[in-house]
Amino acid sequence: MQQIKFERIPRATISRLAVYVQELEVMEQQGIRVISSEKLAHLCGVNPSQIRKDLAYFGEFGVRGVGYYVHELREAIRQSLGLDRTWNVVLVGVGNLGRALLRHNLFRKRGFVIVAAFDCDPFKIGEEIAGLEGSCTSKLPKSTRDMNVEIGIIPTPPERAQRAANYLIEGGIKGIVNFAPSRISTPENISVEYVDFINHMFSVAFNITQKQVRGLL
Amino acid sequence: MQQIKFERIPRATISRLAVYVQELEVMEQQGIRVISSEKLAHLCGVNPSQIRKDLAYFGEFGVRGVGYYVHELREAIRQSLGLDRTWNVVLVGVGNLGRALLRHNLFRKRGFVIVAAFDCDPFKIGEEIAGLEGSCTSKLPKSTRDMNVEIGIIPTPPERAQRAANYLIEGGIKGIVNFAPSRISTPENISVEYVDFINHMFSVAFNITQKQVRGLL
DNA sequence: CCGTGTATGTTAAAAAATTCACTATGCAGC
DNA sequence: GCTGCATAGTGAATTTTTTAACATACACGG
Numbered sequence: 001m002q003q004i005k006f007e008r009i010p011r012a013t014i015s016r017l018a019v020y021v022q023e024l025e026v027m028e029q030q031g032i033r034v035i036s037s038e039k040l041a042h043l044c045g046v047n048p049s050q051i052r053k054d055l056a057y058f059g060e061f062g063v064r065g066v067g068y069y070v071h072e073l074r075e076a077i078r079q080s081l082g083l084d085r086t087w088n089v090v091l092v093g094v095g096n097l098g099r100a101l102l103r104h105n106l107f108r109k110r111g112f113v114i115v116a117a118f119d120c121d122p123f124k125i126g127e128e129i130a131g132l133e134g135s136c137t138s139k140l141p142k143s144t145r146d147m148n149v150e151i152g153i154i155p156t157p158p159e160r161a162q163r164a165a166n167y168l169i170e171g172g173i174k175g176i177v178n179f180a181p182s183r184i185s186t187p188e189n190i191s192v193e194y195v196d197f198i199n200h201m202f203s204v205a206f207n208i209t210q211k212q213v214r215g216l217l
Numbered sequence: 218m219q220q221i222k223f224e225r226i227p228r229a230t231i232s233r234l235a236v237y238v239q240e241l242e243v244m245e246q247q248g249i250r251v252i253s254s255e256k257l258a259h260l261c262g263v264n265p266s267q268i269r270k271d272l273a274y275f276g277e278f279g280v281r282g283v284g285y286y287v288h289e290l291r292e293a294i295r296q297s298l299g300l301d302r303t304w305n306v307v308l309v310g311v312g313n314l315g316r317a318l319l320r321h322n323l324f325r326k327r328g329f330v331i332v333a334a335f336d337c338d339p340f341k342i343g344e345e346i347a348g349l350e351g352s353c354t355s356k357l358p359k360s361t362r363d364m365n366v367e368i369g370i371i372p373t374p375p376e377r378a379q380r381a382a383n384y385l386i387e388g389g390i391k392g393i394v395n396f397a398p399s400r401i402s403t404p405e406n407i408s409v410e411y412v413d414f415i416n417h418m419f420s421v422a423f424n425i426t427q428k429q430v431r432g433l434l
Numbered sequence: 435c436c437g438t439g440t441a442t443g444t445t446a447a448a449a450a451a452t453t454c455a456c457t458a459t460g461c462a463g464c
Numbered sequence: 465g466c467t468g469c470a471t472a473g474t475g476a477a478t479t480t481t482t483t484a485a486c487a488t489a490c491a492c493g494g
Contacts (some may be wrong), residue, residue, distance in 0.1 A: 010451065014423050018416040022398050036471065045400055049453055052473060064459040064472040081419055082426030100317030106398065112418050151421055175421035181239050181323065183262055191424035193417040197394065199235040200410040201329050202298055204368055204392035206231050207408035209299030253441060266483055273443060281442040281489045
């Protein structure tokens with residue numbers, strides 16, 4: 001009796017579901033067939049209720065008294081997140097980070113296919129990385145439309161992120177993942193995610209300092 | 218009258234403070250001297266009260282009726298986060314991503330100095346990247362202790378993340394930033410942050426799908 | 435030196451997210 | 465087919481986080 005729900009789904013839930021998928025995949029490889037919310041929770045470092053609640057947004061995937069069938073649950077989450085398809089992606093900014101991402105095979109493994117790479121630097125244009133030839137950013141908007149690209153990745157230095165975003169917006173992109181440590185402004189209907197690792201370095205640094213301060217009390 | 222507070226500081230606050238610092242730096246470069254919480258909030262995409270609240274955890278940095286002095290505020294936040302010093306960092310896993318991070322100059326600019334890089338792959342050991350020679354992971358624990366390293370970065374494939382973490386733990390590290398898409402288990406006293414960009418790709422993909430579904434209603 | 439305007443710091447209210455506690459349900463064994 | 469057991473699903477309670485509202489303090493002009 002899978003009642004479709006229209007509750008707003010918390011951003012944090014989505015991010016946790018992604019973690020669940022990852023852990024479920026590991027289990028599947030290890031041949032584990034069934035898992036309880038309690039065990040999965042332990043592995044993911046969250047509360048068991050949290051898992052059950054997160055899943056409840058999308059349906060009932062478990063069997064009471066038994067747990068969740070690993071493969072089935074993984075598929076169910078993937079489907080819920082819209083990952084049971086491939087997504088065309090472009091990358092703007094072929095610097096160190098951009099190159100690393102181009103060569104990063106986890107994208108493709110998860111259904112994100114980088115179909116083009118762009119850069120404004122003439123030295124990088126035409127260079128081939130991971131079977132892909134860098135093009136001039138001015139060609140971006142047309143390319144993305146022609147190739148039906150929905151997601152753009154921005155691994156530029158911070159000062160060039162907004163420009164990259166503008167090209168992507170012009171190209172009719174629907175979502176952006178910004179690796180540059182600077183906020184970008186976009187129209188409402190474009191979904192933006194920030195991958196800001198300096199930010200995470202800060203957090204760790206802060207936590208360490210905090211612990212030391214606490215220790216002195 | 219700067220009353221020191223012992224309230225627990227939300228993780229989200231820390232992450233926002235990092236964003237504020239970034240935006241304040243941009244402003245400083247542009248020669249902007251004073252900023253109101255309202256304008257800063259707009260730039261960072263948050264609520265003005267949020268900013269004032271976040272700052273209140275650490276002290277009073279503004280001038281009523283005026284706003285915040287950009288440079289002063291930036292320094293105050295940096296100090297609050299423990300960023301007014303340098304941190305020795307090591308990197309475990311010299312793959313595509315690891316190399317890119319080694320070459321990424323934003324780390325150093327923010328006070329995170331990568332003092333050593335390790336890999337278990339003999340082909341990568343001895344190779345020099347960004348002025349740093351990769352060493353065998355077995356040497357890690359001693360090195361980190363000798364060099365007074367506090368933070369470890371893990372840009373390995375997921376299946377090797379835990380092993381990398383174990384070496385770091387053995388090396389007496391205090392914090393870990395894990396770029397691998399897999400959870401790692403560590404002692405309580407070690408602070409771990411996850412930089413999981415596949416996760417962010419998932420979020421964007423989900424948001425796009427969600428919007429399309431909503432649009433059909 | 436006092437009044438006025440403005441934007442902070444702070445407290446209270448609202449909203450959101452997490453956790454708890456309980457209910458319901460499917461399975462295994464008898 | 466019934467009984468006991470284990471664990472999912474769920475509504476309520478709690479906690480946390482965010483937002484709003486307002487009192488306070490500082491700068492500036494007259």
